[in-house]
Amino acid sequence: MAETFSSRNYMRDLRLPFCPGCGLYALSxxxxxxxxxxxxxxxxxxxxxxxxxxxxxxxSPYFKADSVHTLHGRSIPPATSIKLLKPNFHVVVFGGDGDIVGIGLSHFIHAARRNTDILVIMGNNMVYGMTGGQVAPTTPYKAPTTTTPYGSFEHPLDAAKLAVAAGAAYVARWTTVHINELKESIKKAIQLQGFRFIEVVTQCPTAFGRRVGFKDVGEMLKWFKENSITVKQAEGMREEDSEGKIVVGEFIEMRRPTLVENVYALLKEVQKSG
Amino acid sequence: MAKKIEIIIGGSGGQGVVLAGQILGRALAYEGKNVLQTQSYGAEARGSLARSEVIISDDKIGFPAVRKCDILVAMNHEALNAYLNQLKDDGILIIDETNVRETPKTKVKVYKIPITETCRKMFGEATYANMMMLGALTKITKLVSSKTMEKAIREVVPTKTLNANLKAFEKGQELI
Amino acid sequence: MPIRNEKRCHKVSSKTFFWQGNEACVEAAIVAGCRFFAGYPISPANEISEYMAVRLPKVGGIFMQMEDEIASIGAVMGASWCGVKAMTATSGPGFSLMQETIGWGFMTETPCVVVDVQRVGPGTGQATKAAQGDVMQARWGTHGDYSAIVLSPNSVQEMFELTIRAFNLAEKYRTPVMVLTDEIIAHLREQVAIPPLEKIEIINRRKPNAEDKIFFGLENVAPMPSVGEGFNVAVTASTHDEYGVRFTADPKVHRRMLEAINNKIKKNVNEIAEVETHNVDNCKVGIVSFGCTSRAVYEAVEAAEAKRIKTGHVRLKTIWPFPEKQIRLLAESAERIIVPEMNLGQLYYEVKRVACSSEVVPLNRIGGGEMITPEEILAEILKGE
Incomplete structure (x- = not known):
């Protein structure tokens, strides 16, 4: 690797469409x-x-790669069949919190349960950003959004904990201020087998930050930094003390038979028996 | 009109009337007949009425259900009561005597065969009554050769019980 | 793991079988080259999943029972983009759940086969009883403007033939194709004659050459790359250009694309739309039918002709695109056209639209899976006398 890294080498000749200050530039x-x-x-x-x-x-379509841009919440089922039929490829799913653990939650749980050999990277901006800032399953308690103008009266979902409970092989959460840790986590996850899930807490200055009272992106990133605690720290804390904190780090790394391994073992067995 | 023979096999769920219909249909198909088989169950799978229909025709079969049958096989009293009015006046009625309290007064040709009783004597259980009935039906109607029937039985029933099923089928033919 | 149910597996060869409709569908799919199936339990389509689960691994294919119908059709689409022929099977409620993704398939020009074993609806209805109420759902079930191909078998033999045809049309026109059957045809058993396998026409999608860049939106059907072949294909159901790149700002791009995906069907209606006809150009009374109901029509027509009433019959093997030409032909000679169907009138309106010179009469029956009988159809034929 003599030449230096440039994201342009991996991208089509198109500009990412995100708002100024969006955390998804950093994630990409x-x-x-x-x-x-x-x-x-x-x-x-x-x-x-x-x-x-x-x-x-x-x-889709920014990476110079094969990309299947599916419907809202439906990225995991096609990823499942693609991995089964193209087992030698790394199959990676990108989705937001609404996509992965809102409308698509059932697929997420079942992919973890099957230990489907895919890497799911979820950008969690705690809101439905593209549609203008409606409340999401990940919106912090009491946070105002366009559909919870008086503050959200719902409790947010902890997607990382859910993935662990459902049987994921690898689960980590970082924020856009933990870029180096995130990068190492992605490298590790790409090389592991089974269902891998990385949640990236990311700032949406347009549809969330502004509305909940952050003056600018810097203030939001500062909140990420000061409000984050590690998985270890969280373990030693009482639940009420860790409430509202962003727990970052690796939640699990576990090896068990994966969907691809199980399906191909079955195929071999059935064909042997004629 | 082309020649068409319609059969209803009725009994209780669990008596194997659906499997019997499938085997009969399969054998007829192997002999090159146009054949169609359907089945229906009552509300519950076990114990309530079950019915299997087989239609045989020289021509392409149109309407895929039996309204008037040429042959009625009643494996119990309830099936006999329920389906007798669908039997044509010149039809054939085959009754498992063991499970039918009284034979109705009817103009049709009636065969009363103690199928379940014979089955219990031979095997200690009534499980193979459906195959024994098929044996009797094959002998009475000559719709299909017993050899083709045996082939169909071999293909459909589980290997474990194949011998018993074939024996029951043979015994059914002897009862006529 | 020991494999049970081996009795259910028989290698397909060129001879006669006694199959259930759902079983014939599975064997046909395998002959057509289907190697991926994803489904979710639902009556009366379950046998298709069950047979597939036994049969597919034997031919090196993959069967998945997914968490719901949405996931099932999604997995089918993913498989198709791997270059693998794929199918799902369901019934009314599951078909409704799949509609958004079927629309994704139209927009991304993804070949696949969806079998809908119709049951009584709407809602849960009568889960195990036959109906023909999905005629319009199969045509217009998803939002937006598209042209659907919908085939309708009326025997177990045709379940075999039309399932293969569904795959062929899907591959040729790069589009989801629906096999609209019903509980009656799916569950009855009939003999099926299989021709020598080498005589069965199997169509495979056109693949791109290495230098090709255009994979979408061509009226004469663009070549379809698979993922993992180095084409860097971008697949999206957002409005996209011929290269697959999302392009939602320009109405012209959208119009161009929709014209292409509609015209590839519309301009080939004569090839796609198959009908079986009887006396269409010389009849007093006409009948237009499809699926299980057409079986009663055969007997009714025979009975009417025995009474010297000239009766014509158009039986739709393809419901959509609608075979207007043959209906017009029927309307030229028939004074009255009867449309028997196990719903409250769906195909009826389409026939009425096309056969405007004739009196078009609906003959409907819903509930309990009870079929319209030959006698009822005959009575309707005789009403004109």
């Missing part, structure tokens, strides 16, 4: 940097699927 760049550091000169070993939402736009 960090993913490609991880790919670069693993030694991939292009994305020909990868197949991407995504749903509908800002995060889903990262691969």
């Amino acid at each position: 760049d960090t993913f490609l940097r991880a790919v670069y550091e693993l030694g991939y000169k292009d994305l020909s070993n990868f197949i991407f699927t995504s749903g509908i939402g800002c995060t889903s736009w990262i691969p």
Whole structure:
């Protein structure tokens, strides 16, 4: 790797469409940097699927790669069949919090349960950003959004904990101020088998930050930094003390038979028995 | 009109009337007949009425359900009561005598065969009554050769019980 | 793991089988080259999943039972983009759940086959009883403007033939194709004659050459790359240009694309729309039918002709695109056209639209899976006398 990293080497000749200050620039760049550091000169070993939402736009059509841009919440089922039929490729799903754990939650749980060999990267901006800032399953308690003008009266979902409970092989959460940790986590996850999930808490200055009272992106990133605690720290804390904190780090790394391994073992067995 | 023979096999769920219909249909198909088989169950799978229909025709079969049958096989009293009015006046009625309290007064040709009783004596259980009935039906109607029937039985029933099923089928033919 | 149910597996060869409709559908799919199936349990389509689960691994294919119908059709679309022929099967409620993704398939020009074993609806209805109420759902079930191909078998033999045809049309025109059957045809058993396999026409999608860049939106059907072949294909159901790149700002791009995906069907109606006809150009009374109901029509027509009433019959093997030409022909000679169907009148309106010179009469039956009988159809024929 003599030449230096440039995300443009992995992208079509198009500009990412995100708002100024959006955390998804960093997520896209960090993913490609991880790919670069693993030694991939292009994305020909990868197949991407995504749903509908800002995060889903990262691969489609911006990555110079095969990308299947599916419907809202439906990126995981096609990723499942693609991985089964193209087992030698890294199948990576990009989606937002609404896409992955809102409308598409059932697919997420079942993919973790099956230990489907895909990497799901979820940009969690705690809101439905593309549609203008409606309350999401990840919106913090009491936070105002366009559909909870008096503050959200619902409790947010902890997607990382859910993935662990459902049987994921690898789960991590970082924020856009933990770029280096995120990059290392992506590198590790790409190389692991089974269902891998990385949640990236990311700022949406347009549809969330502004509305909940952050003056600018810097203030929001500062909040991410000061409000984050590690998985270890959270373990030692009482629940009420860790409420509202962003727990970052690796939640689990576990090896058990994966969907691809199980399906191909069955195929072999059935064909042997004639 | 082309020649068409319509059969209803009725009994209780669990008596194997659906499987019997499938085997009969399969054998007829192997002998090159146009054949159609359907089935229906009552509300519950076990114990309530079950019915299997087989239609045989020289021509392409149109309407895929039996309204008037040429042959009625009643494996129990309830089936006999329920379906007798669908039997044509010149039809054939085959009754499992063991499970029918009284034979109705009718103009049709009636065969009363103690199928379940014979089956219990031979095997200690009534499980193979459907195959024994098929044996009797094959002998009475000559719609299909017993050899083709045996082939169909071999293909459909589980390997474990194949011998018993074939024996029951043979015994059914002897009862006539 | 020991494999049970081996009795259910028989290699397809060129001979006669005694199959259930759902079983014939599975064997046909395998002959057509289907190697991926994803489904979710629903009556009366379950046998298709069950047979597939046994059969597919034997031919090196993959069967998945997914978490719901939405996931099932999604997995089918993903498989198709891997270059693998794929199918799902369901019934009314599941078909409704799949509609958004079927629309995705139209927009991304993804070949696949969806079998809908119709049951009584709407809602849960009568889960195990036959109906023909999905005629319009199959045509207009998803939002937007598209042209659907919908085939309708009326025997187990045709379940075999039309399932293969569904795959062929899907591959040729790069589009989802629906097999609209019903509980009656799906569950009855009939003999099926299989021709020598080498005589069965199998169509495979056109693949791109290495230098090709245009994969979408061509009226003469663009070549279809698979993922993982180095084409860097961008697949999206957002409005996109010929290269697959999302392009939602320009109405012209959208119009151009929709024209292409509609015209590829519309301009080939004569090839796609198959009908079986009887006496269309020389009849007093006409009948237009499809699916299980057409079986009663055969007997009614025979009975009417025995009474010297000239009766014509157009039986739709393809419901959509609607075979207007043959209906017009029927309307030229028939004074009255009867449309029997197990719903409250769906195909009826389409026939009425096309056969405007004739009196078009609906003959409907809903509930309990009860079929319209030959006698009822005959009575309707005789009403004109």
